[in-house]
Amino acid sequence: MVFVEDIDENSYFEATLESVWKLAKAHISDGIKVHPNTKNNRTEVINGTTFINSWTQNIATGNGSSTMEVPFKVKGTMFHPLGMAFEILEGPFAGSKFFTYYAPMMGGSRTRVNVVGDFKSTIVTDDEKLKAAVMDFLQVLFYEDLQYLKKMT
Incomplete structure (x- = not known):
């Protein structure tokens, strides 16, 4: 298990906190549009703040020359306006828990x-490789969120 802390002044959206929350809610209603590299998206709403998203996605195999389709299942809980807690239930990072929090900038x-969070994997056992894989995973999510947010505004 590795602790990952991705607190970077350059990780921001050119959007208000209110717009970012609209993006967060879009993950429940339009997950396939927010993250187009996923397939078979399904969302189960548990209550007003908690949901479970499941999907499949192609990920690179160890040799990097091919991909395989892998199922993911993530439980999310919204803590408006602070952020969202996530627990990965299925997939390469199953058992991982992390929190995404938002901070207004520039007025x-x-x-x-x-x-921030604790990540583990049964596939990637080396801590440095796991941390790199998690950072890649988070960067893809951030980029796709950024692209969708631009379409929203």
């Missing part, structure tokens, strides 16, 4: 995105 016209 509220930007919103910084910070991620």
